[in-house]
Amino acid sequence: MSEQLAVPVALQRGRPVSWWGVLLLVATESALFGAMIASYFYIWFQTPRWPPPGVGDPKVLAPTLLTIVLLGSSFPAAEAARAGRLRDAPRARVGLVLTAVLAAVYAAGTSVLMVQEWHDAPATKDAYSSLFFTIQGAHVAHVAAGVLANLFLLATIARGRVSQYRMNGIWAIALYWHFVNVLAVFVLLTTIAPAL
Secondary structure, three states: OOOOOOOOHHHOOOOOHHHHHHHHHHHHHHHHHHHHHHHHHHHHHOOOOOOOOOOOOOOOHHHHHHHHHHHOOHHHHHHHHHHHHOOOHHHHHHHHHHHHHHHHHHHHHHHHHHHHHHHHOOOOOOHHHHHHHHHHHHHHHHHHHHHHHHHHHHHHHOOOOOOHHHHHHHHHHHHHHHHHHHHHHHHHHHHHHHHO
């Protein structure tokens, strides 16, 4: 079923409201993660040994590989946005599925690593562990929310063509994935910094 627009696409100017909404979300989330990362480095610089005694250095290889997988999700997200603009529902669906799969691999792998880290030093052990799990946990939660949004959007276009309304949603989710991926680099560099 096609959705009628108050203003035809050819006459619309600027970005859709959903895009601006995600941009505002990105701004608030940037401030949140900026505060968490700043807290991490502030406490690190006030502490003689980081991580504290009794806590091993953070793993580097597995989180780096998982982050590379997550970064790869920007390509199918961009392709889904491009396909949405062209009203190519099959290509948009493929892009959304690939994005969700890559992000889910990251979320599952990072969750497994966090459970392993929890056994060595739970979040209640010290400030380092608390900040480590807060930053990682918040990022995994953002990735999981993105996967759910992708799946919802996928379900809405699964049976039909891409309307202007759905195309705006695909643009917005692509913007969200690009933000999550840039954030992933900052989260990775912050959490592995003591081991470098």
